[in-house]
Amino acid sequence: DVRLVESGGALVQPGGSLRLSCAASGFTFNIYWLGWVRQAPGKGLEFVASIDKDGGEKYYVDSVKGRFTISRDDAKNSLFLQMNRLRVEDTAIYYCVRVVGTADRWGQGTLVTVSS
Amino acid sequence: DIQMTQSPSSLSASVGDRVTLTCRASQAISKYLAWFQQSPGKAPKLLVYAASRLETGVPSRFSGSGSGTDYTLTVSSLQPEDFVTYYCQQYYSIPWTFGQGTKVEIK
Numbered sequence: 626d627v628r629l630v631e632s633g634g635a636l637v638q639p640g641g642s643l644r645l646s647c648a649a650s651g652f653t654f655n656i657y658w659l660g661w662v663r664q665a666p667g668k669g670l671e672f673v674a675s676i677d678k679d680g681g682e683k684y685y686v687d688s689v690k691g692r693f694t695i696s697r698d699d700a701k702n703s704l705f706l707q708m709n710r711l712r713v714e715d716t717a718i719y720y721c722v723r724v725v726g727t728a729d730r731w732g733q734g735t736l737v738t739v740s741s
Numbered sequence: 742d743i744q745m746t747q748s749p750s751s752l753s754a755s756v757g758d759r760v761t762l763t764c765r766a767s768q769a770i771s772k773y774l775a776w777f778q779q780s781p782g783k784a785p786k787l788l789v790y791a792a793s794r795l796e797t798g799v800p801s802r803f804s805g806s807g808s809g810t811d812y813t814l815t816v817s818s819l820q821p822e823d824f825v826t827y828y829c830q831q832y833y834s835i836p837w838t839f840g841q842g843t844k845v846e847i848k
Contacts, residue, residue, distance in 0.1 A: 662837075670777075670785065670828055672837040684835045720784055727775040727832040729796070731784040 627651040627730045629721045634735030641711050641739070647704040647721030647732055655699040658724035661706050663717035664734075671717075674706065675724060689715075711739045743767050743831050747840035753848040754819055762814045762843045764829030769809045773833035776805055776814045779842075780825045788827075789814060819845070 633645040660675035674685045674695040683695050694707040716739045722728035744767035754760050772792035777785040787796045789805035802817045824847050829840040
């Protein structure tokens, strides 16, 4: 079975940094695009970032450009999201997703809370 | 960015009812449209992709249709586990964008 397990969520102060990880199993990791989607408490879904199977193409929603970096380590079947200069409005559950056209598999999510 | 608008925002229905959820894109998206189901406290689950293709394992009471800018998700006979929130999403262009969701409640 496809499994995506996020970790790294925490409470952090505005301006701080956090690195999210996603451990994947149950599929051939290095042939898939991957991404991150977030959901603020009680709100809808928002695309954050995606990365191609080679790691050469990366896309971000405008609100995180220059602050977040998506990366992958195919040797460890892992996806990462480095988040810098965090803002209160970045508070959300962050989901790791596998991409087959759209997000066909989702992790359970990890909660990031940005608050002083 | 492409804007996605779902209607209604919520609806009340009974077990066994047929319901149709609507999603409109701000520009044509060539059937690059997905529907997700989300239960409280859970991750979203893909139901439909390419506007009308059912994801493996999704019950046949769910169906999708549409083209251009207008799309629908129909549940032919609501079951108790279907009273949750549904999101449409376009993947025609990045950034992907989602509708605001339709919450289906028990009447």
